[in-house]
Amino acid sequence: MDTILDALQEGRLFELLDNDKTDALQFLAHIIEAFPEVPAGTDVVGHVMKREEAMNTALGKGWACPHARVPFDEDLKCVIGWSPEGIDYGAPDGKPVVLVVMYLVPENQRNHYLREISFLARALENYPGLDKLRKVEDLDDIRNYLLDLIDVSKEPSGPDTRARMIRLQARTAPETLVFQDLSNLIVEPVTLVAGQNTEPVVLTQNHALFEWLDSVKDLIGRIETEGVYQNGGWRVVRRGAVNYQGSRIVYDCVAFKLIQNRPEKYK
Template sequence: MELLLDALQEGRLFELPENDKTHALQFLAHVIEAFPEIPAGTEIVELVMAREQATNTGIGRGWASPHAGVPFDGDLVCVVGWSPAGIAYGTKDRQPVRLVAMYLVPTNQRSHYLREVSIMAKAVESFPDNGRLESARDLNDVRNYLLDLIAAAKETAVPDTRARMIRLQAKPAVGQPVLTDLSNLVVEPVALVSGAGLRQFALSQNAELTLMLDQADGLIDKLEADGFCQVKGWRVLRRNTVAYEGGRIVHKCLAIRILSEKTQRNRDI
C-alpha cells in the first residue's frame, strides 16, 4: 500500500466538496489533470467516467477505487478523497462510500496497480477498526485511520513502516521517483454570473482570481460545452448551474491551481 502512503506524505488527501458521485470523481480527476507531468490534452475525467460506466469501482466497507488508464509510461499515482457524509456509490454492500482512492495508471504500471488494489482491498476487508471511518470528523482523523490501516497491512512485512508513516516529512530514497506534491494545491469556490445583455462576472474571495475570470473571453461558453476550462494556470470546474428570473444564470464552480515553489514562498512572506 505504498501508493496510499505516498498520497498522505505528499498532501494528496482531500475533503470532497460534495457527496455526489459524479462530482466527486470529476474533482479528483481534475486534480490529476493538474499534475504538471500529465501531457496536455489527456482527458482524465473522460477516462475515469468511462471506466465507471463499464464497472462500478466500489470495493465495499465505505471504499472505492476508480482509475484512469493512460497510453503512456510514467509513475503510478494515487489521490484520495474523503466524503464526510458518504456517497451513494452503488456498491454491492450498499454502504455509502467515504473514501475514494483514485489512481493514474500508465501503461507500464498496470501490474503494479493490480497488486496495489488487491492488497488494499484485502486490508480494508480485514481491518477490525473500520468504524473509525464513519465517525471521522476531519482530515486528521481520516489520515490517522489510513496510517493505522496501512500499518496493520504491512506490520509483518516491514516492521519499521509505522515509523516512516509517523514521520511523513521523511525524504524519498535516492533513485526513488518523486511524485507530485499537492500540499500547495489551492481550491477556491467561485460563482460565475451571466445572462442576456449582461457581461459575465465572477464572485470569489480571491481578488486576483475574480479579476482574471471577469476578463476571460469565452469562459461561459467553454464551461457550458465542456464543464471546465483552463484560465492562466487555474482549472475552473463547473459543479452545477442555477437559472434565475430575467435570464440570469449562475454557474457554481471550483477553481483549482498548483502553486509554484516561488509563488508559495511569496505567499508565505
C-alpha cells in the same frame, strides 16, 4: 500501500464538497491532470469515466478505487477524496462511498497497481476499525484512519515505519493548508455567481485570477456544461452548485495553476 502513503505525505487528500458521483470523479481526475508528470492533453477524466461506465469501482465498506490507465511510463500515483455525507456510488454492499482513492496507472505500473489493490481489498476485509470511517469529522481524522489501516495491515514491504513518520510529521507541523506540499501547484478557491440577464460575479482573493476570469465571456456556460474551464494557465473545476431564488446559481469552484517558480507568498 505505499501509493496511499505518498498521497498523504504529499498533500493529495481532499474533501469532496459535492456528494454526486460524477462530480467527485471529475474533480479528482482534474487534480491528476494538473500533475506535472502528466503530459498536457491527457484526458484523465475521460479514462476514468469510461472505466466507470464499464465496471463500477466501488470496493464496498465505504471505499471506491477508480483509475485511469495511461499509455506512458511514470510512477503509480493516487489522489484521495473524502465525502463527509457519502456518495451514492452503486457499491456492491449498497453503502455510500466515503473514501474515493483514484489511481493514475501508467503503462509500466499495471502490475504494481494490481498488487496494491489486491492488498487493499484484503486489508479492508480484516481491518477491525472500519466503523470509524463513518465517524470521522475532518481531514485529520481521515488521515489518521488511513494511517491506522496501514499500520495494522502489516504489508510485507513494511510501510508501517513510513506511516509512523507521516503521523509524527502531522503532529509536529504547524497548521497549514492541505496543499502545502504541492510546491509547483497553486490552488485557489473560486465562487461564481450567475443569473439571468446579468453579468457573472467572480469572487476570489487572487487578483490575477480574478482579472482573467472576469474577462472570460463563456465562463459560466463552460462551467455549467463541462464542469471545467482552462485557459491562460489556469484550470477552473466546478465542485458544486446551489440554486437560489431569482434564477441565481452559485458555483463553488477551485482553480489550479502549475508554475515554474513559485512566488514566496505561496511557499
